[in-house]
Amino acid sequence: MLLEREAELAVLETAVSEVDAGTGALLLIDGAAGAGGTALLRHLAMVGGRHGARVLRAGGAQLERGFPLGVVRQLTLPLLAAPDDGDIPVVARKMLGGSAHDPPPAMPAVATVLHGLHTLLVGLGEARTVVLLVDDLHWADELSLRALAFLTARLRGMRVLIGVVLQDGAGTRDPLVQEIVRAARYRVRAEPLSVAAAGKLVGAQFGSGYDPEFAEACHEITGGSPKELRTLLGRAFSHRLGGRAGECERVHALGGSFRQERLRFLFRRDPAVEAFGRAVVVLGAHARLNLAGRLSGIDPGGCAAARAALEGTWVTVTPERTVVPEPGLVRVVEESMTAAEAAAAHRAAAELLAECGFPPEDVAVQLLQVDTLRDGREIEQLRSAAVAARRRGASDAAARYLRRALLDLPPGSAGRARLLVELAAAELDLDPGSAVRHLAQAAPLLPTVRDRAAAVSWIPLAVAASGPLVSELVRDVAEHLGPAGSLDGYDRELALRLEARTWFADLDDPGRLADAHRRLAELRSGLFGPDAAERELRSVLLLAGMLTGRADAAGTVRHATEILDHEPAHSGRAWSVLRIVPLLLAVAERSDVARPWLAAAREHAGRTGSPAGLSQVDAQQALGLLSRGDLTAARDYAVRAFEAADPGRQDTLVLPAMALGSVAFATRDKVLAVRVLEATAGAGDLSLFAVRRSLRGMLAAGRGDVEAALAQFLDCGRRLDRAGWQNPVLYPWRPAAAVLSARLGRRDEAVRLAEEYHERAAAWGSPALLGRALRIQAFVTEGEHGIRRLRESVELLETAENGFELAKSCLELGERLRETEPGEAERLLARGHRLAEQCGAPWLADQGDGLFLPAERTRVPARRPELTRGEATVAELAAQGRTNSQIAVELRISRRAVEKHLTSSYRKLRIEGRPDLAGALGVGSGTR
Numbered sequence: 001m002l003l004e005r006e007a008e009l010a011v012l013e014t015a016v017s018e019v020d021a022g023t024g025a026l027l028l029i030d031g032a033a034g035a036g037g038t039a040l041l042r043h044l045a046m047v048g049g050r051h052g053a054r055v056l057r058a059g060g061a062q063l064e065r066g067f068p069l070g071v072v073r074q075l076t077l078p079l080l081a082a083p084d085d086g087d088i089p090v091v092a093r094k095m096l097g098g099s100a101h102d103p104p105p106a107m108p109a110v111a112t113v114l115h116g117l118h119t120l121l122v123g124l125g126e127a128r129t130v131v132l133l134v135d136d137l138h139w140a141d142e143l144s145l146r147a148l149a150f151l152t153a154r155l156r157g158m159r160v161l162i163g164v165v166l167q168d169g170a171g172t173r174d175p176l177v178q179e180i181v182r183a184a185r186y187r188v189r190a191e192p193l194s195v196a197a198a199g200k201l202v203g204a205q206f207g208s209g210y211d212p213e214f215a216e217a218c219h220e221i222t223g224g225s226p227k228e229l230r231t232l233l234g235r236a237f238s239h240r241l242g243g244r245a246g247e248c249e250r251v252h253a254l255g256g257s258f259r260q261e262r263l264r265f266l267f268r269r270d271p272a273v274e275a276f277g278r279a280v281v282v283l284g285a286h287a288r289l290n291l292a293g294r295l296s297g298i299d300p301g302g303c304a305a306a307r308a309a310l311e312g313t314w315v316t317v318t319p320e321r322t323v324v325p326e327p328g329l330v331r332v333v334e335e336s337m338t339a340a341e342a343a344a345a346h347r348a349a350a351e352l353l354a355e356c357g358f359p360p361e362d363v364a365v366q367l368l369q370v371d372t373l374r375d376g377r378e379i380e381q382l383r384s385a386a387v388a389a390r391r392r393g394a395s396d397a398a399a400r401y402l403r404r405a406l407l408d409l410p411p412g413s414a415g416r417a418r419l420l421v422e423l424a425a426a427e428l429d430l431d432p433g434s435a436v437r438h439l440a441q442a443a444p445l446l447p448t449v450r451d452r453a454a455a456v457s458w459i460p461l462a463v464a465a466s467g468p469l470v471s472e473l474v475r476d477v478a479e480h481l482g483p484a485g486s487l488d489g490y491d492r493e494l495a496l497r498l499e500a501r502t503w504f505a506d507l508d509d510p511g512r513l514a515d516a517h518r519r520l521a522e523l524r525s526g527l528f529g530p531d532a533a534e535r536e537l538r539s540v541l542l543l544a545g546m547l548t549g550r551a552d553a554a555g556t557v558r559h560a561t562e563i564l565d566h567e568p569a570h571s572g573r574a575w576s577v578l579r580i581v582p583l584l585l586a587v588a589e590r591s592d593v594a595r596p597w598l599a600a601a602r603e604h605a606g607r608t609g610s611p612a613g614l615s616q617v618d619a620q621q622a623l624g625l626l627s628r629g630d631l632t633a634a635r636d637y638a639v640r641a642f643e644a645a646d647p648g649r650q651d652t653l654v655l656p657a658m659a660l661g662s663v664a665f666a667t668r669d670k671v672l673a674v675r676v677l678e679a680t681a682g683a684g685d686l687s688l689f690a691v692r693r694s695l696r697g698m699l700a701a702g703r704g705d706v707e708a709a710l711a712q713f714l715d716c717g718r719r720l721d722r723a724g725w726q727n728p729v730l731y732p733w734r735p736a737a738a739v740l741s742a743r744l745g746r747r748d749e750a751v752r753l754a755e756e757y758h759e760r761a762a763a764w765g766s767p768a769l770l771g772r773a774l775r776i777q778a779f780v781t782e783g784e785h786g787i788r789r790l791r792e793s794v795e796l797l798e799t800a801e802n803g804f805e806l807a808k809s810c811l812e813l814g815e816r817l818r819e820t821e822p823g824e825a826e827r828l829l830a831r832g833h834r835l836a837e838q839c840g841a842p843w844l845a846d847q848g849d850g851l852f853l854p855a856e857r858t859r860v861p862a863r864r865p866e867l868t869r870g871e872a873t874v875a876e877l878a879a880q881g882r883t884n885s886q887i888a889v890e891l892r893i894s895r896r897a898v899e900k901h902l903t904s905s906y907r908k909l910r911i912e913g914r915p916d917l918a919g920a921l922g923v924g925s926g927t928r
Helices: 006-021 037-050 069-081 090-097 109-125 142-152 175-182 194-205 214-224 225-236 245-269 273-288 291-296 300-310 327-336 337-356 360-368 376-391 393-407 413-426 432-446 449-456 468-481 487-505 516-522 534-548 553-567 575-587 591-608 611-627 632-646 651-669 672-679 685-702 706-723 733-743 746-766 765-778 783-797 803-814 822-836 842-846 868-881 883-890 895-909 914-921
Strands: 025-031 054-059 130-135 159-167 186-190 316-317 323-325
Touching: 006 025, 006 037, 006 159, 006 186, 025 037, 025 487, 025 914, 037 054, 037 130, 054 069, 054 142, 054 868, 069 109, 069 130, 069 142, 069 516, 090 842, 109 130, 109 142, 109 159, 142 159, 159 245, 175 273, 175 393, 175 487, 194 214, 194 225, 194 337, 194 883, 214 245, 214 323, 214 895, 225 245, 245 327, 245 516, 273 291, 273 323, 273 327, 273 337, 273 468, 291 300, 291 672, 323 327, 337 360, 337 376, 360 376, 360 393, 376 393, 376 413, 413 432, 413 449, 432 449, 432 842, 449 468, 449 487, 449 842, 468 487, 516 534, 516 575, 534 575, 553 591, 553 783, 575 591, 591 611, 611 632, 611 651, 632 651, 632 672, 651 672, 651 733, 672 895, 685 706, 706 733, 733 765, 746 765, 765 783, 765 803, 783 803, 803 822, 803 842, 822 842, 868 883, 883 895, 895 914
Parallel strands: 025 159, 025 186, 054 130, 130 159
Antiparallel strands: 316 323
16 A cells, blocks of 8 residues: 555656656666665566566565676576577577576676676567666675666666665765766655555554544654554554554554664665764764764775765764764664773774863763773873863863873882872862862872872861861871971972961861961061962961951951952952852952952853852851841842852851841741751851851740740850950851840840940941940940940941941830930831831831840741642641752652741741641641
């Protein structure tokens, strides 16, 4: 059954009829493989037989191209095997080699064969029309092609119709094939079937009750190829499919399977196609036509034929001559190669890409697939690729290349130590723990103290303080290298970097911190300012001075400004400065100094694709905005920084957690507070300890549990005092403890804490901090003296750039003056309300004591807020006792999505966290 072939069949009828009238011709049937060209050729034979013509058939085959005159012999041997056929001239028999029963003669001269074939066809045509059919013309041997070309040029006056089938793209480089094609008088193209025709085939297989969607799926899978359609439908029938729409997925699976079987058969039949397909898959993204041809090892003609056999179905060739393999080809090739063959192919591809000047990473991708590296050259190629990867910010790729190179290096070798150091440098952004272990392995193998110091100096400050293994390694190397004062040049730079790490590791040692201010005074900048190593050390010493309260805000701003003036924001060593200096400027209330530098640092982090860098910059921006009282923008930056931070890495989580915790404390946002507490559970960092205690105290005060709240803040203070952290600006536990003590009636303790806070604030010297301290003193002081303190607070805060603190002082003073000076009180309250609105804190006017909402104002409203369907589902599962991981698996969503739904639900329900969900939702809690 030939569907949609009416026009083509008419051409076949016309060709046979006209040739029967004495006009010889060539008829060309072309089209894609499987499109039905062979079926049309069979129909041409049938038409010829119906007209009484003698039909001769032959077909080319790739494996038989080496047999001279193979196609000619297929056409003539049946004739020569009939000795009594009087239509065959005797002279033609002799020229073509005698009868089939004779022993094989020696190969006759080509000219003799051509003349004999022509004579044979002329003689046959005198009696009746001859239809000579050749399938797969492009696979015919060269001598047969010459014979056919010879005949096509001499068909005039002969009753001979030559019909040939040629696949698209085949034979394009063979001049004999092209000569035959150009001689065609009739041309028929086998086009793919339409969806409607595919439906007819489906109906013939499954009956008229099939679903159109099933037919459309079959057409999509086969591209309308009649041969593939029939094969697919037969296979679907054998698998008991019924042509229903619900079976489309199954028929897609069957289609992929049988197409791959056909490809495997093609590989077995044509080794050149297999070699070309393997080359394309092995080269991957670098598969160019010329490279695939070279890697496959086949000649240009064979390469063109192999490409033609695969193109359209298994590969796509772009205008840039890149060859893109289909997934099915990749699977078949990977299944067909042994491990040894795959390794050899990838090694050959690596050598080819290196020879052609491809970048090191392109070569390294191939070497990653090799079982064993053969020589140092291949290891160096992987090292070069790692360097290139780190330059573009792809530390994960660099680490992968170096790990592969290390597999074939013997333990204890100097080369192994060098690679371990480079691997550690690449891993510092990914897995600091592994980086430190690799540095510890490399240090004993490095030949000199300088080499060991250079390796250890890459350890980030936070990692250097993460445990005794790292800190002891740093101290040991620093001791062997010697103090920076006795060294010059590169050795001095290394000594300063190691010293910075030892200071950072000792930030909770009060005895050590006491000398930080003195050490900072000893550093003298050169003519061109502090060098990179000194800037890093100065940053750590400034941090130590701020924490101990021995430095003041003005001096800190002066040093920090000098550091940023000389530190490039795009430097790979700028991480230490990024972590410390903008924070110092924020607590000194001069975040404007750091703003341009942070903008450049964020641009660099975005360009290099560093989520950790972006998180650190956003956290610093949040702290700077908070120091100016811009709560809305600070919250946005802090949330973004916290969400971008890696929760599994404390070294990069500290700053975002501090920023979000500070925003939560300033805004009394219980949901944010719970989020920080959950993310930092078990953290050992002293900064996070202080943040956690402050948030717990805030939550307890909000619940009305003043005793528990005060205990949290006092515990925070004791721990910070033991570490020598006396500066009140970064972890303000004293004002909270003073207010809570006053609420409990412990007036003396409240006054003492407020006085200590004011004393330390005055020593630091930033106006907003001092204005806040005056307000806390006023809170615990009654009468005119308290009002005088509030007036001083407002006056001082007028000079600061912190509208949030000014709003609180205005509101507090306005409340105090309501009865005695109502006019001024109204003006102050109106101004406080306006400032609170501008800062994103309209709730500020509702606070009872300037610090915490009264317990009765934190109750959940009786009416349940409207949750989205996703939020309600996640919240109800959490209320029933499911963990975040269990909810994610049950609902088939990510764990981050679960966390976001819960955070939104907490905010809408106005609850602190998971324990309050059951009551807020009105569902029973339980465990699973």
